[in-house]
Structure formats: C-alpha cells, structure tokens
Amino acid sequence: MMEFFLHLVDILFIILQVLIAIYLTIPFFSLIIYAIINLFAIKNPFEKRAFLNERQYEFGIIITAHQETEFIFPLVDSLLKQTYNNFYVYVIADDCDTSGLIFNDKRIHILQSIPALHAKVKSIHYGIENFKRKHDIIVIFDADNLVHPLFLEIMNKYFQKGYKVVQSEFKPKNTDSNYARMDAIGDMFNFFIEREVRMCINLSATIWGSGVAFDYDLYKGIEYRDLLGGFDKKLQAHLVQHVDKIAFAADAILFDEKIASGKSLENQRIRWIHSYFKYFKESFQIFYGGIMNLNFNIAYFGFVLLRPPLFIVITCSMFFMLIDYFVHVQYFYIWLCILFSFLSSFVCIVLLKGKDFRFIKTLFFIPFFVFRQMAALLKIKKAKRSFIKTPHTKLVYIDDLVD
Secondary structure: OHHHHHHHHHHHHHHHHHHHHHHHHHHHHHHHHHHHHHHOOOOOHHHHOOOOOOOOOOEEEEEEEEOOOOOHHHHHHHHHOOOOOOEEEEEEEEOOOOOOOOOOOOOEEEEOOOOOOOOHHHHHHHHHHOOOOOOOEEEEEEOOOEEOOOHHHHHHHHHHOOOOEEEEEEEEOOOOOHHHHHHHHHHHHHHHHHHHHHHHOOOOOOOOOOOEEEEHHHHOOOOOOOOOOOHHHHHHHHHOOOOOOOEEEEEEEEEEOOOOOHHHHHHHHHHHHHHHHHOHHHHHHHHHHHHHOOOHHHHHHHHHHOOOOHHHHHHHHHHHHHHHHHHOHHHHHHHHHHHHHHHHHHHHHHHHHHOOHHHHHHHHHHHHHHHHHHHHHHOOOHHHHOOOOOOOOOOOOHHHOOO
C-alpha cells in the first residue's frame, strides 16, 4: 500500500513539473513562431481579413478616475487630438472635486455619483447607465492613460473587419526609475506572449483593464461576484466565450503610467494576485469548455489563464529542480535547460520590444521586483476588504510623447 502511495505521489509530482515546464517554454516557442512569421513575411489575420463595411462606428469612451482629477486633462486632450472624431467621452469622477473639470467640447461629459462608488466596476456600470444614447463600441480607460492620435482610427478599422473585441498596445508613459522600467518590462513580456504572438497565429489575445474596446451588446450578461478588483478577468472570461476571436491591435497605442516605487508595486500586485485566485474557477471553466468542445483557441486561452503569477511559476521550477537533483537527477538537467531557455527568451523579448539598453540593466533589479510580489502574496487578504488604489504622479501630455 505504501509503495502504491509513493508511486502515485511521484506521478503527481511529475505531472506538476510538466505543467510548470510547459508554461516556462511558451516564451521560447513564441519567439520561434515570431521569427518564422517575420522571416517569411506571413500576413497576420487582420491583414488577411477583408473589410465588411465602411461604417464609422461611434465610440462611447469611459474614463474611470478615483480621487484624482489632474490626470483627466491630459487624457481628454489626447482624445480631442484624435484623427477620428465619432466618439463621446464619459469621465466618471469617483470621489473627486469636479468644480475644475470644465471642457468646451460637447462630447465630453463629467459624471459624479453620490455617494462615492470606490470601485472600478461600479464606475463602468455608472458610465454605461448614463450614456447619452446607445453607442456602438465601448472603450475603457484609466485616468492616467494617454492615447496616440491614431488610436480610434485604427480601432475603427478592426471593427470594420468584423472584430467585436480589440485590445490595444501598451507603452510606458514613464521610464525614469528602476521600478517603472521593471513594470514596463512586465508589459513588454506579457503583451508579446499573450497578445502579439497570439494575434499572429489567429488565437484570442487576453485583454487588459484599460485600452480595450468591445461591442456594446457584448457587455450585457456579465455578472460580477463582487465589485472589488478583477474587472478585466471577469470581462475577458465573458468575452472570449461570446466572440470568434479577441483581436490585438499593435498599432493602436496607449501610454500607461508605470509604478514608481516598491510600495506602489506591492499594492498593484495585491490586486492582481487576488484576482487570479478569485477567478480561478472561471479560468478552469474556460479551459474545460475548450477541451470538451474541441476548441483549441478557448482551451489554450483557459490554460494560460490558469498559469499562476510568473514569480510563483519560477519559484516552483527552482523547487522542483532542487528536489530532482536528489530524486530524478536526469530531470535536474532538463530543468537547467528549460530555465536557461526561459531566461534567454525573456532577455530577447526585452531587447526586441524595449529597444533601450536601460531595460537590460534593469533586469539585475528583478530580485527586488520578485520580493515585492512575494510580500504582496502575503497581504492578499487586504484586497478582499477594500479598494486598493495605485497613486499616479507623472503628469505629461501626449505632445510630450508623440512627435
């Protein structure tokens, strides 16, 4: 009996190792796919799609602001400088002093709820409920965002080609500190693996909490378990099951403020880690549904959603490697190769997307980044009790970032 139990434990241990190994090899294979696509100049699915219409879709833009108003002006300024003009903006000023929020353009609407909302999901609901009319497309922005002048024009082309959900590209608004650059590196890596490469091979991209555009009618039917955190996790779980593909628009650029301190990073990761565990069940349901329906797009989407935060995956891999040194020495060497391929791929992606040597030097500060995330993991219960806000400090305008 004991021998059977030990054999079963060994099998489960090997299965866990295989799962973690797969997650760590995805960047390596993503780079290979990306290289092949560029080497043979293979068109991506967007380029292959024909335009279905020439419609000028009307965008209902929601800006969620919480206890900050100064960042609203640069974002609205970047929207008013769009080359595409068929849009309306709804600024949800949550717990803000709106006396100074005055705009001459009739497309800009300032909304304030009394009592205060103190939750992004509530702000979005409040904005949609107060639309002047039913707009074709909803776009979500955080107050600290800025958008490239071509943002809406490019988004409109995706909807003209039949896409119902489109995630934009993120670029850093600030890279003046090691923490900001580390945060930007995380975006480069995740957007490359989970959005850009997936778009190239016609798989659904994951969405982010801002810079995502989706058909108005698709938002119906979403039921949030509670209103603290995880807006984008619940939204994408709903959207991926109701559309053919979630597209990624690499040319629709959103500039996002990167965190500037270890404390801000910690607060940000508390929300993200909490959201991962909070919506684990939905992620598994997506994966299981894809398997049962023989839908690789959905199954792969769910499989990646089930991946724990990267610092946990790497910690697990090092733990497995240590155990294998004493139990399965042949696996120890396999782990060395896997970790080397992951680290090499990570650096290549940063070089490819960052195009700035400062990002490479910042890689040496990754241990501090990991430490803060581990600290966030230990404080995860904090996210259940209150709305955790990440402070913003970089007040710049789109003209400072775009020539």
